[in-house]
Amino acid sequence: MERTPSITSFLARRPLATRYKAPGRINIIGEHTDYNDGFVLPGASHLHLTFAVEPTLSKELQVHACRYAETVTVELEDPTIRMDHWSRYVAAVVHTTRAHDLPLTGLEIIFEGNLPAGAGMSSSSALTCGLIFILNHQCGWQLPVDRLIKLAQESEHRTGVRGGLMDQFAIFSARRQQALLLDCRSLEAQFVSISQEGATWCLVDSGVHHNLLDSPYNQRREACERMVALAARKDPAIRALRDLNLQTLHALAPEATPEDLAMARHVVTENDRVLQMVQALQEEDWAVAGALLLQSHQSLRDDYRVSCIELDFLVDSLMALPGVFGARLMGAGFGGSVLFLTEPERFTDIQTTIQSTYQQQFNRTCDVYCIELDDGVQIIDHQQNVVINE
Numbered sequence: 001m002e003r004t005p006s007i008t009s010f011l012a013r014r015p016l017a018t019r020y021k022a023p024g025r026i027n028i029i030g031e032h033t034d035y036n037d038g039f040v041l042p043g044a045s046h047l048h049l050t051f052a053v054e055p056t057l058s059k060e061l062q063v064h065a066c067r068y069a070e071t072v073t074v075e076l077e078d079p080t081i082r083m084d085h086w087s088r089y090v091a092a093v094v095h096t097t098r099a100h101d102l103p104l105t106g107l108e109i110i111f112e113g114n115l116p117a118g119a120g121m122s123s124s125s126a127l128t129c130g131l132i133f134i135l136n137h138q139c140g141w142q143l144p145v146d147r148l149i150k151l152a153q154e155s156e157h158r159t160g161v162r163g164g165l166m167d168q169f170a171i172f173s174a175r176r177q178q179a180l181l182l183d184c185r186s187l188e189a190q191f192v193s194i195s196q197e198g199a200t201w202c203l204v205d206s207g208v209h210h211n212l213l214d215s216p217y218n219q220r221r222e223a224c225e226r227m228v229a230l231a232a233r234k235d236p237a238i239r240a241l242r243d244l245n246l247q248t249l250h251a252l253a254p255e256a257t258p259e260d261l262a263m264a265r266h267v268v269t270e271n272d273r274v275l276q277m278v279q280a281l282q283e284e285d286w287a288v289a290g291a292l293l294l295q296s297h298q299s300l301r302d303d304y305r306v307s308c309i310e311l312d313f314l315v316d317s318l319m320a321l322p323g324v325f326g327a328r329l330m331g332a333g334f335g336g337s338v339l340f341l342t343e344p345e346r347f348t349d350i351q352t353t354i355q356s357t358y359q360q361q362f363n364r365t366c367d368v369y370c371i372e373l374d375d376g377v378q379i380i381d382h383q384q385n386v387v388i389n390e
């Protein structure tokens, strides 16, 4: 079998191949609110996947993953999903397109990138959204972005995780140096400028890498649904946790389990924090922004119960360092990354300290980096990395 090529060797042999870029997702605040019709404030990271694609005459997608040094071939007519393998996202995308009667042509695709897998930055959505964007371009679908977002989400659901829409929305629609305030009920989005002055957004990748399929993500979602069903018995106008406030939630206390009640409380309070964060960012009030991050972490840890010892340790250690405004786990939880906001000039000291403290505590390394908010998925021009907005 041919060894998996690199993108460079692939392009050397196929100079007319088209290149694409799909970023990872970061989320300033608003965790586990998207599937509750709530608010989120994500953006796209500068860490991304790069794809190179060329049409073939076959009836298959041949996909090379440089990261895993593996090639898979997925039949367009009969895609088989291997649940324990990265290729499930490729097969799931083919299933979805077939379910929607969208035309497919044979393609050879190679991808690589600096986006870490399992770090809470939605590398799976970057792959899925990247593939949907590529198929839209290569197979002449010409679908609007809102349909592509939904197709990507549907594909990911086929892999077993009932995620919300935040990751796909951010990966398709994000803009450089901006976060995106998304109302997950109306799908209205508003861009919020992220100032580069005075404070820097950074990440620590704990190296505890989760697979959401094995994690209790879907169970959290079911708890939310139970609470909505309970609330709707009292008021049929209630369709999602978005429609509750602390008072209406309190009224459900006698009928709900303490665990379900706490999970719903996280969602209700987190929605509020998203809106407060937008104001703090607009006012460049870093102390308030930092306090909101920490409150979010505490709520995810105690009420939603999606943290783990490594993430709690990182948040506590960061909060003890001078210059750190706030920190919280980012993404679904159960591992992944901690997001923190710091005075820019402190970053290097923080990086060194956190890496050595983490090493001493858990005998493992962690990556610490600053985030640049970038544009969403896009085509990269053949010659000189010039981006064409499509």
Ligand code: GLA
Pocket: 030, 031, 032, 033, 034, 035, 122, 163, 164, 165, 166, 167, 331, 332, 333
């Ligand atoms: C994952 C899901 C998102 C969202 C986050 C938690 O990233 O894909 O839809 O629910 O977890 O905020």
